[in-house]
Amino acid sequence: MMMEASSDRWMKCISTQGNIRGVAIQATELIQLMAERHQLKGQMIQGLGEAVIGSLLVASYCKAGQRVNLNIQGSGLFKQALVDAHPDGTVRGYILERDESQVAKNFQDGEAELGPWGEGYLSVLRTKDGEEGAKPYIGTVPLLTGYLAKDLSFYWVQSEQIPSAVGLAVNLDGNRVTSAGGFLVQALPGASAAEVRALEHHISEIQSLARNIAENSSPIHLLSQVFQSTAFVVVEEKALRFQCNCSWERVKRALVLVGVPELEIILEEDKTAIVKCDFCSTDYKMGEDDLRALIQQLKAASSA
Ligand SMILES: [Zn+2]
Incomplete structure (x- = not known):
């Protein structure tokens, strides 16, 4: 088959012109798969989905071999999200x-002015895989709006001094993901104020990103919407997939x-x-015999 x-x-x-860069993501099947694995429902699917797409946006501008760890802690409906992206x-x-x-209570009633994350902080940790001693880069910003897309834009501006706009959206039909995607656009040194303004204007014209990706979630469509009359060239396309590096060895440790x-x-x-x-959400089960053997092994090692 x-x-x-x-x-x-x-x-x-x-x-x-080389002074504005962007990345658009389509992640419908990925988010559906992760939602199923973790048996998430409704808003929780959207919460995880946005965090996953957000961390992939960050990872897309990392060097090969680096790892991004996005950690969000909030006071709202979502308590914490931890996402690793490469x-x-x-x-x-x-x-x-x-x-x-x-x-x-104001969150439950939907009266909160803040988004679903509420107050808290967002941190991005960048490490090089396999280099335990290497100094990681970490940027932490407070959550200002409680909406991940807005707070992630703020992260780029505040922590990395790059004027940026982020859009994130996960559409659901019940607990099924019908479309999921997002974008990040950044002004690089050399971008004129007029160029940045034009871009901001285009982004503000994408009235509802959720509706937009529901109609067409292809990344090229999204980039065309954001860039409009600004000519651009596609520099990279990469398939996305879920992957966990857990193993029996790690569980044993x-x-x-x-x-x-x-x-x-x-x-x-x-x-x-x-x-x-x-x-x-994989369960590793160690049975009675293996557990006994492990205890014996540890005892022997400590008395040696
Ligand atoms: Zn795992």
């Missing part, structure tokens, strides 16, 4: 819902950190140790 290739991808472009187009992540009783006394309690009470990977 032939597998239909996913059309999820990012497309990067630069104006022919410049090769792979991504993983999860979102945590705030306990309903802890959500401020995590269990070693739990320590012998705790492991003995787990063995006594539950007979199996279950370690869930938050990023992909």
